[in-house]
Amino acid sequence: MPVTAADIIAAANFRHACKVYDPARRISEDDFQTLLQSAVLAPSSFGLEPWRLLVIERPALRQRIAEQAWGAGAKATECSHVVAFIAQLEPLLSPDSGLPQRIFRERQRVEGEALERRCQHFEHFAKSDFALVGHSRAFYDWACKQSYIAMANMLSTAAWLGIDSTPIEGFDLESMNAHLAREVPYNPEHYKLAVMVCFGYRLNEPRPKTRRTLEEAVQRVV
Numbered sequence: 725m726p727v728t729a730a731d732i733i734a735a736a737n738f739r740h741a742c743k744v745y746d747p748a749r750r751i752s753e754d755d756f757q758t759l760l761q762s763a764v765l766a767p768s769s770f771g772l773e774p775w776r777l778l779v780i781e782r783p784a785l786r787q788r789i790a791e792q793a794w795g796a797g798a799k800a801t802e803c804s805h806v807v808a809f810i811a812q813l814e815p816l817l818s819p820d821s822g823l824p825q826r827i828f829r830e831r832q833r834v835e836g837e838a839l840e841r842r843c844q845h846f847e848h849f850a851k852s853d854f855a856l857v858g859h860s861r862a863f864y865d866w867a868c869k870q871s872y873i874a875m876a877n878m879l880s881t882a883a884w885l886g887i888d889s890t891p892i893e894g895f896d897l898e899s900m901n902a903h904l905a906r907e908v909p910y911n912p913e914h915y916k917l918a919v920m921v922c923f924g925y926r927l928n929e930p931r932p933k934t935r936r937t938l939e940e941a942v943q944r945v946v
């Protein structure tokens with residue numbers, strides 16, 4: 725069935741940062757798989773997909789997130805699913821680490837001279853164009869950008885499925901990351917928390933959207 729412009733705008737309006745979830749409603753496994761697929765299908769710079777997606781099911785950890793992340797609060801225990809993106813760090817992403825080359829070769833199946841060229845492009849990009857190498861925060865932020873694209877795909881997909889969502893950045897990054905790294909666990913030298921998201925079903929209708937007009941937001945360059 726073709727999608728109309730009205731459908732697209734309706735889904736964009738349906739999506740809002742849900743504040744209170746209905747604790748009685750759970751997302752079906754099929755719908756949740758679709759959300760996960762939409763994250764994995766997101767674009768990423770050089771196709772490196774420099775993040776992992778944690779599905780936080782452990783009740784004690786969700787409780788801790790509710791207590792520690794002021795932007796989550798009760799949402800973390802009352803929503804259906806909580807996910808967290810952890811972004812790769814410089815020791816994994818550096819052109820010298822061997823991982824980008826392995827991804828180009830094994831996952832993207834690039835071979836021979838094309839592989840050589842791709843590696844050189846990435847090295848130039850990381851060392852010069854975006855000046856990431858030697859700046860661990862810049863590498864982390866770059867990996868976070870890729871995580872946020874995947875998160876945005878999930879938020880839009882959720883809206884299409886009639887599922888509500890809340891992106892969560894409201895936490896002390898260092899202490900939340902330290903806690904997750906210990907509990908999950910993951911190597912904090914290789915990964916750092918980027919952003920979390922709650923998914924589920926709203927209890928209340930949201931306030932009407934407040935946004936700039938298109939004229940305010942968009943500049944045509946002719």
Ligand SMILES: Cc1cc2nc3c(=O)[nH]c(=O)nc-3n(C[C@H](O)[C@H](O)[C@H](O)COP(=O)(O)O)c2cc1C
Pocket residue numbers: 739740741742743794795796890891892893894895919933
């Ligand atoms: C990266 C990001 C982080 C956010 N963090 C939080 C958060 O911690 N808690 C929260 O309730 N809303 C959070 N929000 C929701 C925004 O406040 C919300 O998207 C914005 O006010 C626009 O409202 P709308 O999404 O309902 O249209 C976040 C949004 C984004 C994109």
